[in-house]
Amino acid sequence: MSEREALGREAIAKVERRENVISRAESLRGQRINAVLDSSRCASSAKVRTIIYEPREPGEAESSRQKTYNGSVRPHPRLKLLYDDEGSVVWSSADLAVIHLDMPVKDFPVVERTTEEARVGEPIVMAGYGPGETFGLAGERHSGENQVSWLRRLDSGSVEIVAARQGLPNGQAASHLDVGDSGGGCWRRGSDGSAVLIGIASGNAKNGKGESLSVFTSIYSHEEWLSQQLAER
Template identity: 50%
Template sequence: MRAHPDLELLYDEQNLVWSSADLAVVFLSTPVDEEEKLPVYKLADAEVRTGDRITMVGFGLGETGRPFGERRYGENRVSWIRRMESGSVEFIAGSQRLEDGSAASHAYGGDSGGGCFSAGDNTVLVGVIGSRAESAKKGSFSVMTSVFAHRKWLEAQIQEAASLDATAR
């Protein structure tokens, strides 16, 4: 596993308070079986914008109280974008309801590290789920780290993994 070199996390007694460049990659020691039909995803080639529809995907214990995780996914919209001095970018999904009146999706416990995709093209990875928080009005909001803001680093990691895979053959 390799964390982004600019990764910074700040916690209080129980919760993540602030993060920057909250990304890591995992290099597998054995290749994925080539017979598996794995989906092909692309990194975002532009930054998300306020109002963009997103699909969040996570797997964790959440609020279920079960002893094992469950897969979750759902849509929301980008409510605002936070550009940091470090160059990292976070975007926040704060809507409580979608246009049709249904509940908007939010991250839950254990979902951090899950993907956030463009709802218009679910093969485009736009972010990685970081955390969930409650607003003062008891609403939820979910924080994602932008993939586009860290695209050069991610592409370098993908290229390195491909070269390691090629030398292992």
């Protein structure tokens, strides 16, 4: 995904209609569409890099073990992103893909998928790298907390998770997606403290006050398709 994945302010105003299903016609009213990205235009292959960070003693530099895998990309068949003249996304649906790797991943923890939809008000953790190089990663990984502010239910069946808090209960600033974080994970903490995947980073935006919003594609709303894809070898 490109750096154009920030949602426009007019689109965000429509996002904030939180209770009803949002139709594409409503979101596009008055908008001028300049580009369309759907599943037919997605890359057919990708490289996936796993990074395992090693424990370190105080004062020691962080070290890691890395491995790169090749894989075939299988985008959701209903994936569709519509861009305006400024390159901002004004409609996004099923912004999701599965990458089938050419070999099993070894020595890497398995993250469980959620078995229920995200809940408004629940804490979440997001992770990413921010702006990166064309074929690599730049800077250190970052992660942080926020909470689910509302769910945006689309008439396509897709659901978007929106995090809008600017501050945490402990007084610290809430975390938000940066440009280049698209495709990163959004987790809740399980009852045993483990990470449970609930969403995939779609884009960042600003509301009418200029405050940050982070938008994730809910994986639970596409659970049937995901299960079918992951069952294939």
